[in-house]
Amino acid sequence: MAASRSKASAEEPNRRADIVRAAGRLFHEKGYSATTIRDIAGAVDMQSGSPFYHFKSKHDMLRAVVLEGMDTINTAVARAATSGKSPRATFEAMLRAHLDQLLGSAGRDFAATLLHESRHLDREAQAEVVALKDGYEAMWQQALNDLKQAGLIADDSPVARLFLMGALNWTVQWYRPDGSRSVAQIARQFARLLIDDTHRG
Amino acid sequence: MAASRSKASAEEPNRRADIVRAAGRLFHEKGYSATTIRDIAGAVDMQSGSPFYHFKSKHDMLRAVVLEGMDTINTAVARAATSGKSPRATFEAMLRAHLDQLLGSAGRDFAATLLHESRHLDREAQAEVVALKDGYEAMWQQALNDLKQAGLIADDSPVARLFLMGALNWTVQWYRPDGSRSVAQIARQFARLLIDDTHRG
């Protein structure tokens, strides 16, 4: 989907990807509406009209950022979900994968833009994102079902899933990379909050 | 703070309050940056320059909306927190109060703007909000401490509190007034997710 130009070799830099990355950072920092084309162009040393050589509109840039966020978090969590470990270990690996994408330097701008700026997408792109999100949430629903089956949680209802997604996604608001807690620690603590140890064994 | 004009009687409508309400709704729907002064003025049947008779800037309108949101949720939850019931009943009453403000028609525009648009405040107003929020979160921390003391939860750490606040605040993203679950039902289910019944008695 991102490859309209064939054979982009490694030595010639991919300006389109540069724009997506800069847009993601700015959309995250200032929000979509408060970010101007001139901000984005300046961040990649272009003139203000030049981004439109790569994207047909500002909305199209947002779409690229949001889909990138959806894709990377989806891939990371899907890998954790199919790692073939115990329900509890699988669950914790999924928590870690989700939080890594959300809070880590590699993906946080995309993920945060996905979470907070999707409403500015046009109707068509919004439907695209909703479809992907439904698949993503189904993975989590399955993980909760497995935990319940294993007797590790009492409630695997959709509300329980939304409860968890909220707790996870809200970390964006308070997590600080230079803080006292690592992402892995937070993932472990979140797992403990949901899985009551007295249920084990 | 909102009363610069004295003795606003009931029969003469308070246009300032009208503007705050309209601004709240629009900031919630479209976001602060995407909302124009002309949107707000039009929503209360004014000309585009007139809101500046009541507010010195658009940022000042945002400040009024956000402080209104902070104040109402703070008041509602504080009342629940001091109702003198058992830790568990108090906790559930606090959950209900928070969700009522967040999801109910009376306060949701203010609360949602507080949650999502506060970053657009100037530095000064932002500090104001942070101070109020610290006090608000302290109430929740106390509630968790009480639950732990009563043996109803295993973890009353700050991360547990943030976990809860995230789950609560994320309801804005998925709750639908015409959906199958009432706010009271969601509050009860959230309480059950955190308070393991096997701990009781």
Add this chain to the structure above:
DNA sequence: CCTACCGATCGGTAGG
């Protein structure tokens, strides 16, 4: 990808 530019719209103000 740059130059040069357009029409539209923005937050805000003077003067009443």
Add this chain to the structure above:
DNA sequence: CCTACCGATCGGTAGG
């Protein structure tokens, strides 16, 4: 609270 307006800035485009 309206009228009339300002300077700045916006997303986007034509033509190269």
